[in-house]
Amino acid sequence: MKALEKIIHNLDPKFEKGGKWEKMYPLYETLSTFLFTPKHVTKKGAHIRDGVDLKRTMFMVVLALIPCLLFGIYNTGHWHYEIQSYVNPALEGYRDYLTGFGDKVIYGLIKVLPLVIVSYAAGLAVEFVFGFIKGHGLHEGFLVSGMLIPLTMPADVPLWMVAIATIFAVVIGKEVFGGTGMNILNVALTARAFLYFAYPTAMSGDKVWKSGTDDMLVQAGNVMPDGASGATALGDLASFVGDSPVVAGKVMSSSDDLVAAFESAYDPIHAFIGMIPGSVGETSTLAALLGGAILIFTGVASWRIILSFFAGGMLFGLLMNGVGANAYMDLPGYYHLIIGGFAFGAVFMATDPVTAAQTSWGKIWYGLLGGALTVLIRVLNPAYPEGIMLAILFMNVMAPLIDHYVVQTNIKRRQKRFKTA
Amino acid sequence: MSKTVKLRKGLDIKLVGEADKLKVDAPMPASVALKPTDFHGLVPKMVAKQGDKVKIGSVIFYDKYNEAIKFVSPVSGVVEEVVRGAKRKILEVRITPDAQEDAVKHEPKDPASLSGEEVKAAMLENGLWPFLKQRPLDIVADPNVEPKAIFVSAFDSHPLAPDYDYIVHGQDQFFQNGLNALAKLTSGKVHLTLNGNVPADATFQNAKNVQINKIFGKHPAGNVGTQIHFIDPIDKGQFVFTVNPQDVVAIGKFFAEGQYDPTRIVALTGSEVKNRKYYRTIVGASVTGIVNDNLESENVRVISGNALTGEKIDRNGYLGFYDAQITVLPEGDQYKFFLTKGWLGPGFDKFSSHMLFPTWLMKNKKYRLDTNMNGEERGFVVTGEMEKVMPLDILPMQLIKAVMTKDIDAMELLGIYEVAPEDFALCEYVCTSKIDIQEKIREGLDLIKEECM
Structure with missing residues (x-):
């Protein structure tokens, strides 16, 4: 390592101000500080500092995302073969979740890895452009955003869309505010929201969730074959409040017991494990909770936000059960926590410390309201089958307001000490 | 009426290198210095000139904006040099001690029989006043x-803090007098305020004419700012003075013996020192005599004070006031x-x-920490980390941001009057974004001094 250290740091003068490659300093700084924690020493204040830095913190988040990524890769492969099996009888066996493991993994890799690569490439390129403008190396925030973005996309989304969304999110969502630590909205959700509203056909409906649905439809003559369905659980649920509810591809008459049909189509255990169609990384509550456990244990993410987010969703789900005005409201509350991107959002998106509430009590309110709002949007606004993206973005905007009230409480409590004394 | 405070938050940083309980006399320093930089915001007006002969207790300089506050020589000798920095700012007044111990002498008096004004006048005139610091602002009272x-x-x-129970042991009378x-x-x-975790020395326990409080918990339990916050908090417009225990002894000695007592017991600590002991030396003494030839390695940082709030000094620098x-x-x-x-290493060191390091597994391990920043400066990203080590009912992040944006109203409401930079030393230690927080707090206090005091 000494040799490597020598080679790299012999280059130092060339990249410093006035050096030959001065302009490339941000790139050089990023690489050299990645390999070697710099020799900066404390100058003012505390002479010793905690071992932690933003690189280690962010790395831990990326690590916590790995279960979601791996599960997402397999799940993408599975639903591809499942939907293909309706036009290719040879694949019928693949409808079983674990049959054809290798094929599914390979297909998943082919679909998902490019998304990850494009997201990182586009985002890091933008980060470096701003780094060159401001003269500093890469700040670590995007390392996490770059992994989150592909996991929130349907597997079939065109790569150029991913690139555009990422660039939009990094520029408008983050860099214009001053970069890592300064943004108001969660960067990954900004990317997703951008695509959701700019290219809704690529991000919603019932043709995008299972990779290759379009090809299958062409072969099937543009009609969904009997028994096949491209919708997500949330898509089905949204149809409950319309005239012709659908469960797993079967059109039901409104009077049927929709909830029972839904429960048998989407077994809670399967939904919890993530064996349901959806965006790449969002389907598995289990994988998200695994990541959540890592983040809570290491203290990187706030347990207050994660727990209160789940509590908020559950409570609002129960409240809806209590109202019970339609079949969707009758859906058991816990279902909301295990379908769609609820767990993924609660663990990885809502906990983004920059955009979440920053005070301890603020975090609890932020989580409770975010969870409740997610279910509210899902159940009461059928135009948006999935509520979590909009709920978290809305709470991002509201977080400073929540903090404001917490801070006011602190100020009042502190002033009261002098009045009673 | 005594108060007991229990802290739930805080952090004890365990370092290698506590001083052994052994008091030895340091050799008479070849040089001592009075450093105006030890007194934040002080503009000194020199009285003694280079080459002047001074006694123990002779006035060296006074505060330009508060002429009553005098700063005196801790030794008898000759003013060797007035070291100046940028804009001719006085950094150090170096005095070379002679063998005699000539002192400015007064009648011994019992402070209990004096009036407040008399005590104040005696302390101001004889260089004892600067031992008093005031909150708010954390400057000379x-x-x-x-x-x-x-x-x-x-x-x-x-x-690695010095053990005051050990230092003041046997000084009961002077301490009480002080x-x-x-x-x-x-x-x-x-x-x-006594440490609730261990029994205090009799000097402290038997102190009269005071309210004795107890505080339990981790650092910053010993910080006087923490104690003020829980026992008698400061509102805008109120003032509290603070003194170190050893300086109380010096004040007591002055009244009992009629002359300024410059001797101090100083703990020499840290992983890079061979002979870690308590040294009896003099306020402002050059540390050369006890530090040189006593080091484990060459590439070291000598700090007057502790690792969290101390001042970096040269190897032949001077002990802080x-x-x-x-x-x-x-x-x-x-x-x-x-x-x-580096940043992705196992981190046993x-x-x-x-919880990103295995540190939590090794509760009793002592660490040999160096002065590396362990990372680069970033914008604030992680939240909640400072709150864990901040026992005061103060929102650290919000106060720091108010300071950074120079929002005086918010600073006042969030508690700037109650704090000193040292109260934020732990916040600075844990900060993932490596921001110099104590410096920020000091900037905030300077702003308050300028605008509101």
């Missing part, structure tokens, strides 16, 4: 204000490969309050 209370913390909870003098300066109480500790740490100016000692 303003003699024109009336403190509502005076706080003495009987222990220090900083890393407390009696302090009691004259306030219409309120003098608070002496308020310090009872010298810490020597390894300098961390090496690159660290990311997988071994790094003490962290975050």
Whole structure:
């Protein structure tokens, strides 16, 4: 390592101000500080500092995302073969979740890895452009955003869309505010929201969730074959409040017991494990909770936000059960926590410390309201089958307001000490 | 009426290198210095000139904006040099001691029989006043204000802190005398706060004329700011004075013996020192005599004070006015490969309050920490980390941001009057974004001084 250290740091003068490659300093700084924690020493204040830095913190988040990524890769492969099996009888066996493991993994890799690569490439390129403008190396925030973005996309989304969304999110969502630590909205959700509203056909409906649905439809003559369905659980649920509810591809008459049909189509255990169609990384509550456990244990993410987010969703789900005005409201509350991107959002998106509430009590309110709002949007606004993206973005905007009230409480409590004394 | 405070938050940073309980006389320093930089915001007006002969207790300079506050020589000798920095700012007044111990002498007096004004005048005239610091602002106390209370913390909870129970042991009389003098300066109480975790020395336990409080918990339990916050908090417009226990002894000695007592017992600590002991030396003494030839390695940082709040000094630098500790740490100016000692390393050698390091498994391990930043400065990203080590009912992040944006109203509401930079030393230690928080707090206090005081 000494040799490597020598080679790299012999280059130092060339990249410093006035050096030959001065302009490339941000790139050089990023690489050299990645390999070697710099020799900066404390100058003012505390002479010793905690071992932690933003690189280690962010790395831990990326690590916590790995279960979601791996599960997402397999799940993408599975639903591809499942939907293909309706036009290719040879694949019928693949409808079983674990049959054809290798094929599914390979297909998943082919679909998902490019998304990850494009997201990182586009985002890091933008980060470096701003780094060159401001003269500093890469700040670590995007390392996490770059992994989150592909996991929130349907597997079939065109790569150029991913690139555009990422660039939009990094520029408008983050860099214009001053970069890592300064943004108001969660960067990954900004990317997703951008695509959701700019290219809704690529991000919603019932043709995008299972990779290759379009090809299958062409072969099937543009009609969904009997028994096949491209919708997500949330898509089905949204149809409950319309005239012709659908469960797993079967059109039901409104009077049927929709909830029972839904429960048998989407077994809670399967939904919890993530064996349901959806965006790449969002389907598995289990994988998200695994990541959540890592983040809570290491203290990187706030347990207050994660727990209160789940509590908020559950409570609002129960409240809806209590109202019970339609079949969707009758859906058991816990279902909301295990379908769609609820767990993924609660663990990885809502906990983004920059955009979440920053005070301890603020975090609890932020989580409770975010969870409740997610279910509210899902159940009461059928135009948006999935509520979590909009709920978290809305709470991002509201977080400073929540903090404001917490801070006011602190100020009042502190002033009261002098009045009673 | 005594108060007991229990802290749930805080952090004890365990370092290698505590001083052994052994008091030895340091050799008479070849040079001593009075450093105006020890007194934040002070503009000194010189009285003594280069080449002047001075006695123990002779006035060297006074405060330009508060002429009553005098700063005196701790030794008899010759003013060797007035060291100036940029804009001719006076950094050090160096004095070479002679063998005689000539002192400015006064009649011994019992402070209990003096009036407040008399005590104040004696302390101002004889260089004892600067031992008093005031909150708010954490500067030398303003003699024109009336403190509502005076706080003495009987222990220090900083890393490797000197044990005041050991230092003041046997000085009961002088300590009591000092407390009696302090009691004259306030219409309120003098608070002496003991460490609840261990039994205190008899000097502290038997102190009279004070309210004795107990505080339990981790650092910053020993910080006088923490104690004030829980026992008698400061509102806008109120003042509290604080004194170190050893300086209380010096004040008591002055009244009992009629002359300024410059001797101090200083703990020499830190992983890079061979002979770690308590040295009897002089306020402002050159540390060369006890530090040189006593080091484990060459590339070290000598700190007057502790590792969290101390001042970096040269190896032939001078002990700070308020310090009872010298810490020597390894300098961390090496690159660290990311997988071994760097940011992604296993981290057995790094003490962290975050669960990202195996530190939490090794509760009793002592660490040899160096002065590396362990990362680069970033914008604030992580939240909640400072709150874990901040026992005061103050929102650290919000206050720091108010300071950064120079929002005076918010600073006032969020508690700037109650804090000193040292109260934020732990926040600075744990900060993932490596921001110099104590410096920010000081900037905030300077702004308040300028605009509101």
